[in-house]
Amino acid sequence: MTSSVLSYEKGYAIQVNQPGDPLFYHLDYDERSHDLNMEFQHFHDFYEICILLDRSAAHIIEGSLYEMQPYDIVLLRPSLLHKTQYPKGLPPKRLMINFAMPRSLPGLESDYRELFNLFHAQVPIFRFSEERRGEILAPINDIFAISQHPSPIQSVAIHHKFVEFLCGLHRYAAENAYVREETGSSMSRRMYAIASYIHSHYQQELSLDEVSRRFYVSAHHLSRQFNKVTGFTFTEYVQMTRIRNAQQLLLHSSEKITDIAAKCGFASFSQFNRIFNKQSGMSPSAYRRSRPAQDERQSVFAAAGQKVN
Helix, strand or coil: CECCCCECCCCEEEEECCCCCCCEEEEEEEECCHHHCCCCCECCCCEEEEEECCCCEEEEECCEEEEECCCCEEEECCCCCEEEECCCCCCCEEEEEEEECCCCCCCCHHHHHHHHHHHHCCCCEECCCHHHHHHHHHHHHHHHHHHCCCCCCHHHHHHHHHHHHHHHHHHCHHHCCCCCCCCCCHHHHHHHHHHHHHHHHCCCCCCHHHHHHHCCCCHHHHHHHHHHHHCCCHHHHHHHHHHHHHHHHHHHCCCCHHHHHHHCCCCCHHHHHHHHHHHHCCCHHHHHHHCCCCCCCCCCCCCCCCCCC
């Protein structure tokens, strides 16, 4: 079955290699109903691209809410805390792409760095005109066709087409027409603003009283509404954000664990160690030993007990 722009078949999946391999692709064509909305936000150590094929939805990225229209391209780099919110009613169709790829090919390192800057855009969502959209997404349709006709070089062909897709996205990035809209109640918007503030200031001391004063809301009301909107208490969200950043530093830096604890806003190493064990199911040192930085392995908050969307 084909949509107006992207080839689509419900429940169809394309995979090259396995999660944790240096080169890995998983393209998942499916529907997601409101009933399957994730209760909590999550993050992982691979890249993710979400393309909605019909209806509308929303993405929460690092505490900020972004509305999505059909064929918006959402780019999520590793370690971003996020979740998708799907509307009530008929489940929207979407394509979810999880991937990892080596970017250290001799002579191409700077080009790959520039290409992957797409994932570091201030607002990592791209919206294009109908004509441009068809051109950018054409390589994804080629991947769909390639997957249906196995060959000895199928994986190479899929990789080639995916890089072509990223290059097209980079080529026309300046034409991005996405504009973030203010939606939801004023109180919900304020709670998302507070969540975003936590992501920007997790290294500092953050207290419920201090943040409530900054956002002109009572501490009691903030506590109740924040839990209602995000699914976390204020303290849980602060701790989760700090632990997520600590995990990334453990994986991708050689800094001392005590320095990481201080850098991520923990008042003491004992507090850091206790919360890290609770959320990760192991000590920081064990986490660093068991999850080498060169692996692109899935990393979610064990305490939330959620699956990748």
